[in-house]
Amino acid sequence: MNVAHDIYSETNPAFCALVLVSFTTAFLSINPKGPEVPAVYLALPIALAGDLGRCFDGTNKNTGLQEWLNRRPEVQIGLSNLVNSSMDIVTEAIRFGCFSRILVVSPAARLELGSQKVKKGAITALSEGPAQSIKRAERLGFWFASAGSTRTIFDMMGLTV
Template sequence: MTVAHDVFAETNPAFCTYVLTAFVTSYLSIKKDGPELPISYMALPLALSGDLASTFTGTNKNTGLLEWLERNPRVHVGLSIRINASMNIVTDAIRFACFARILHLNEAGCLQLGPSKLKKSAVKALSDEPAQSIKHAERLGFWFAMAGSTRTVFNVMELTV
């Protein structure tokens, strides 16, 4: 039996809203001001990248961004290309999440949880790979928040705006 990988399904705004909300929720558990919008453009492609999935093996929320990157220097390879290629996907996810009132962009440019909630049953019904993307986003949320400022995250990831 051949298993098809549905890239379209994993990059649609509704699914990406789940991934992005997992990132924001875990970030908020560390820093109440929420993630600044630019690091969402980094988090989503990292969490969704199937070729980076193995880099999350053996990690947890306490691993930290620096340790993860030290263990997996290949994360840096082509990172700016990966982020630039996914900008439309992330923008669509943010718009969808804000219009659905799942997320809210505050006046400071930080993402916050909105008044609407996502259905947890939808996540439980996911196959392994999409479910792992959500777990990876959660870890990235913890790691980015623990790293400090958005500037620090960009510096550690060797990116410039």
């Protein structure tokens, strides 16, 4: 039996905005300033990349970005291509999140939660693959907030801004 994988459904702006809400919520729990927009362009593609899913095994919100990268250096292989190829997806997710008022981009170019709240049922109804993307985004939110500045995050990941 062949199982079809629906890439479109996992990269549509509504789902990606939901992933960004999870990332932002976790980030805000550590750093109330919120994530800078460039960090989102790194977090969303990593959270969505199914082939990186196993790299999150054995981690939790306290693992930390540097520890994770030390354990799983393969995350950095092809990372710049992943980020560059997903820029339109991330941009559309931010736009959708802002238009639907679940996200706001502050004057300081940081992501904040908007006035509309995501219903918990929307997340619990997800199948395993998309639900794992949400969990990975949350973990990245904790790790990015604890890591420090966006420049530090990019440096740790071997990328330049």
